[in-house]
Amino acid sequence: MALYIISNRLPLKVSKPENDFVYERSEGGLATGLGSLKDFEEKNWIGWPGIFVDEDQDKDQIRAGLLSENFFPVFLSEAQISDYYEGYSNTVIWPLCHYFYTYIQYESRFWESYQEVNRLFCEEAVKLIKPDDRVWIQDYQLMLLPAMLREKIEGISIGYFHHIPFPSYELFRVLPERAEILKGLLGADLIGFHTHDYMRHFISAAYRVLGLDCNLDEINVGERMVHVDAFPMGINYELHYNAILDENVQQMANKFRENFGSHKLALSVDRLDYSKGILHRLKGFALFLENHPEYRGEISLVMVIVPSRDQVDMYADLKTKIDEMIGSLNGLYSTLNWSPVYYFYRGFPFGELMALYHIANFAFVTPLRDGMNLVAKEYVAVKRDNPGVLVLSEMAGAAAELKEALIINPNDIDEIEGAFLDALTMPEDEKVRRMGKMQKTVSKQTVNKWARDFVKELVAIEKKNQSLQGK
């Protein structure tokens, strides 16, 4: 029996810098969690390989190159990436689910393409999947796929996990395709969210949009019950906790520390995204420096911003605003040996990132909305014998678990300003106490546990359904 993960992207990127295809593995959390699922004879992954190819010969070559990893590509055209991925997924669903309602740009061709690509994923999956296999679909790019697959493969066990927030009904109802999206999702046997709030919002949408019979964690779709549950995603705790034991990471940390100088460092690490609250954070820091001249030269904000979705207008505009704001802040306050903001517009390799976490006195994770936010958990894990302060937005899913962080409302610039002062003045024993508690939480709810819990529940539902049907 095999498990099939289906996600928009495969956990790797294929490119062709010269004559040959190059395969670059990206070890995200999901890939790690999957590694811990030991009970399957086979674990396969279906998704987009991140490259445009037209020729069948090239497609066959990529297919063959991915086979040894049990990866199966779904090839998408540039038009499909533009309309399904940048369009419906990232200028309709993403802003909607992150409460950026006014950022939605709606074109009917986006919805056409979203349906077409979900169908394409379904066709590819149907070629591979057998009725007793299990399928675990990931995220908002593929919300129609559960029902499409169920229609094609009778009795198949399907799980779906939503990695981003699910908005309240009042917001969800604005979506023209609200009913189609819900019906698509309800093709799954188990629908998972990071928090109970998202789960509640989803159930309320199913009740109010489709008029279905619901209880606290089940939706009656007539012939089946769909189960809904909260599975807070975690990180590979051991990997992060032990990162600083690596000599190279230690050396990097020492080098970074020396280069940054002796002042305190507040770190933030985000994909470039308006949901991350980057401008609000910068405003809060600017206000702090304005109102607390005594701390000028004493603290820098190290901002790692990983390029993302730069073909989408809102992202490109945000990049311009961030550049301008950092430019003017640094122009205003920089001295010969101190800059208020160190800005890196690129991703960091794992080791360097661990070194940065290690030396950062504070981490500012202040998204305006975030499904979970694993940066907060990674920072906690790395700060083993060297506790720092985690400032965390109450709008991040992680705030439901990391209660000992300095929790702030990221819309309130004064609160962000205040958090800089609170972090700088927190007594050492309080830092140790708060970090210790959060480390305990993060070490228990790992990504492996997340994956195992989800699949265990999916299998239990399957058994229950079989016994109800007298199989």
Ligand code: G6P
């Ligand atoms: C979020 C989403 C993922 C997505 C990731 C990176 O975490 O929940 O589904 O893969 O962002 O975004 P991208 O658009 O580059 O795949």
